[in-house]
Amino acid sequence: NAGVTQTPKFQVLKTGQSMTLQCAQDMNHNSMYWYRQDPGMGLRLIYYSASEGTTDKGEVPNGYNVSRLNKREFSLRLESAAPSQTSVYFCASSLTLAGGTYEQFFGPGTRLTVL
């Protein structure tokens, strides 16, 4: 049971290049999320997906696109990278248990630098 996995762990891009960050979870969770973490800013939601086939914008969606390929996988694409997108990106998945307990689990992160 690997939980939430992300690839790659590190990436360096030049301004204008594109790339896709991959995320997969093996916990059979319906909801998945992409966040970015910048120094002093906490984690900010980029996009989320409440279920397979649905996606919605979060707090900072500009410059990103997402794809919920199936229940397990949720990818984040940068079409034309900009230095402002230098950040650490975290994928997460969540479920609400019977009784109302809510859990959200995070992957290890992708550290992206845009030159």
Add this chain to the structure above:
Amino acid sequence: DQQVKQNSPSLSVQEGRISILNCDYTNSMFDYFLWYKKYPAEGPTFLISISSIKDKNEDGRFTVFLNKSAKHLSLHIVPSQPGDSAVYFCAARGGNEKLTFGTGTRLTIIP
């Protein structure tokens, strides 16, 4: 407009003493609150949570208190251990199971 605030960027506590981390929120629609711990170069790991219908939840050395009237929650760690040194984030759940995070508090446990 920051809906979840952690006003102390850092906190140092002697090993064995109690660590108290604080979090304030502004949105009365938040219905669930979580605390995460984060080590460098790792993803956040879930610590403890509390529903808005409760005022206290305990799990081993960790206790979370919620004061709804003050829109304030706190995490108590007792006794504090060196392995507790990390950045702690509080998070609040709003609609569609989305979380809003605070900016984090770096806790340092002094041996």
